[in-house]
Amino acid sequence: MTNPLTPDALEAELRKIGAERYHNRHPLHKAMYAGNLTKGQLQAWALNRYYYQAMIPVKDALLLARLPTPELRREWRRRIEDHDGHEPNTGGIARWFKLTDGLGLDRDYVMSLKGLLPATRFAVEAYVHFVRDRSLLAAIASSLTELFSPTIIPERMEGMLKNYDFISEDTMAYFKPRLTQAPRDSEFALSYVKEHATTIEQQQEVLQALEFKCSVLWTLLDALDYAYVEGNIPPGAFVPDRS
Numbered sequence: 001m002t003n004p005l006t007p008d009a010l011e012a013e014l015r016k017i018g019a020e021r022y023h024n025r026h027p028l029h030k031a032m033y034a035g036n037l038t039k040g041q042l043q044a045w046a047l048n049r050y051y052y053q054a055m056i057p058v059k060d061a062l063l064l065a066r067l068p069t070p071e072l073r074r075e076w077r078r079r080i081e082d083h084d085g086h087e088p089n090t091g092g093i094a095r096w097f098k099l100t101d102g103l104g105l106d107r108d109y110v111m112s113l114k115g116l117l118p119a120t121r122f123a124v125e126a127y128v129h130f131v132r133d134r135s136l137l138a139a140i141a142s143s144l145t146e147l148f149s150p151t152i153i154p155e156r157m158e159g160m161l162k163n164y165d166f167i168s169e170d171t172m173a174y175f176k177p178r179l180t181q182a183p184r185d186s187e188f189a190l191s192y193v194k195e196h197a198t199t200i201e202q203q204q205e206v207l208q209a210l211e212f213k214c215s216v217l218w219t220l221l222d223a224l225d226y227a228y229v230e231g232n233i234p235p236g237a238f239v240p241d242r243s
């Protein structure tokens with residue numbers, strides 16, 4: 001780059017990264033919606049992704065604390081409310097338990113994080129630390145994978161409802177509200193980034209933040225694939241019941 005991109009050209013570059021690197025292109029996602037996974041493999045996915053869900057409000061709280069105005073904080077705190085709810089048994093994390101319950105996992109075991117893959121822990125923590133340690137602009141840009149989640153979520157929901165008899169609308173309750181929450185959140189983050197990333201250095205930082213975040217999501221699926229499709233379950237990690 002010799003000159004900074006226009007805001008629309010920056011958006012086009014961000015969308016190109018999503019088109020190439022978002023986790024809808026991962027083989028495990030494709031196997032999941034095509035109905036090619038066992039119940040045990042889906043349990044492993046739901047159990048590991050619980051940690052991502054549980055840490056999203058933590059990373060959003062770290063980001064919120066760095067926002068300089070009431071307007072920005074009001075906008076961002078809604079993300080925490082969406083996940084944590086306003087009272088017990090409401091919000092995204094509570095809805096995630098409908099999935100783990102529906103798949104027959106014990107809640108205490110899920111919450112204990114004892115069965116997590118080491119790579120899940122490292123990847124999720126890398127995301128939280130990235131948001132904590134990098135610039136506010138990079139932290140906001142790292143949430144931009146959500147621009148692409150309205151493509152993966154309907155594919156996953158339809159495929160799973162159609163292909164697995166133990167999956168119901170209720171089990172998949174987590175995902176429906178995300179179809180309106182994610183576009184609202186990502187539109188805000190995108191307009192912030194387009195307004196504030198004006199120099200070449202800032203634009204590189206934003207593009208690299210999105211690449212980093214795509215790698216986090218990709219790593220989560222790679223680790224599941226290696227452990228539960230290839231059969232290399234690390235010591236201490238969840239072992240599906242073979243009965």
Ligand SMILES: O=C(O)c1cc(C(=O)O)c2c(n1)C(=O)C(=O)c1cc(C(=O)O)[nH]c1-2
Pocket residue numbers: 056092142143144145146147148149152153178217
């Ligand atoms: O189902 C998905 O594939 C998916 C992807 C992403 C994403 O792209 O980061 C998020 C979510 N779901 C999600 O449910 C969610 O709450 C969420 C928050 C964030 C974020 O980075 O702040 N990403 C995502």
